[in-house]
Amino acid sequence: MCELLGMSANVPTDIRFSFAALARRGGETGPHVDGWGISFYEGRGCRTFHDPEPSARSELAKLLRNYPIKSRIVVAHVRKANRGRVSLENTHPFSRELWGRRWTFAHNGQLKGVKRLPLTGFHPVGTTDSEHAFCWMLGQLQARWRALPKPAVLDRAVADLCAELHGRGVFNMLLTDSRSLYAHCGKRLCYLTRCAPFGTATLVDEDWRVDFAQETTERDVVTVIATQALTRDETWTDLARGDVLVLRDGGIRLVKPGQGPARTLAAPVSGPHAC
């Protein structure tokens, strides 16, 4: 298995605090030693850092800890390989361009027979089931529209594709088109939203404590989603299996499998303060 970390915010936000916890799980506080990667979106542009080394011992991960990149969407992954050898081309997140947008995808779990799903416009560079699933999803979307559809229409289409993959095994996933961040819970994902009045938080994996009131303005809204809670003194909300969260500008909409339109969620309680 692997672990995922995603972020959606309404202002460019520094993810280093959350990423520090995830990175330690790649060989210190967790067993995910088979590579890691992180994608930062700045508008439509995206930069991705990949390393097949364990994140807890990676020089590149250490560098990122000291290098603030402010981003409104982040997708990160630490890998424990089950299918596909340990190599750069098998290191998540994977990315492709569709409709002039840069799409990024990361997955944890195992999928049965996914390589039998037919591919059209997109093909894997590596050998993982995950990249095959990503290529299949994008091919399905490309076949349906010639240009990026409206958000609500795309939300439902992504949720339907997730439901199909959910039937094949464990499909915990993060996917973004640079506008929305989609999260599908196959087995385990949790999230929280930070907004005013901001409090403090301490990582689970090390004694790093941040007072968000010092780092933010009153209008900031930041939602973080992860396989397991990253902080020990905030309240993380578990997603149910089969749920899809759609995050835009830090706000959350929930798509339940096989149901009608997405439902906007009130942001959950986060630490000692609600928003």
Next chain:
Amino acid sequence: MCELLGMSANVPTDIRFSFAALARRGGETGPHVDGWGISFYEGRGCRTFHDPEPSARSELAKLLRNYPIKSRIVVAHVRKANRGRVSLENTHPFSRELWGRRWTFAHNGQLKGVKRLPLTGFHPVGTTDSEHAFCWMLGQLQARWRALPKPAVLDRAVADLCAELHGRGVFNMLLTDSRSLYAHCGKRLCYLTRCAPFGTATLVDEDWRVDFAQETTERDVVTVIATQALTRDETWTDLARGDVLVLRDGGIRLVKPGQGPARTLAAPVSGPHAC
């Protein structure tokens, strides 16, 4: 204008020496302050570092100077913007997947009316002429074959597409499919091959001197291509306008515009030693 740097080698090779010279041209020894990027191939996998900051003052460029990545193909670029604002999505190199290969492209020069070239499977994320030209090239290749053709066939097709863009302005370009590195000379490109017996070299842009005999084995072959010579005590060979070099495993083949099959070149003299 911008500057380009490419490398092809038959063994995983550390590019930091050459990249140090290029990076200084992004704001110190050259005026290319509008972002930079570098792609390293490790097998079929690729990692790219992008930064819209000037490379001479970039924290990320400094980090890479201390972080050895051994690669067989490298494409790097420092940008002086003429078309398309300074932003992450307009920062070269650009990349796409085609036929299950990761393609990477960097360009220097200006092209007239290139945005009128029709696009099919690939679309720009940013607003540069360069990314449009790249998307057009890949679309043309995709329309012609369903899977990666044999190298010699692809070489000729890439050379023909380059010739078409060459007619529209200045098209100095590096392109790779993770197997071959293509270089087209629109106005200015030069190269050298380092192989046994290895000598020493000193950068043009700073007093960094390397004795390659200490860093290599007798069988290593490394070809470096750049807009302007990077070292002051080696002999760089200028390409003629319209020439396409095809680099595989450090070896060089020259495709002259409008002529028959590619011609294998004897590697040129490099410093005090020939190979």
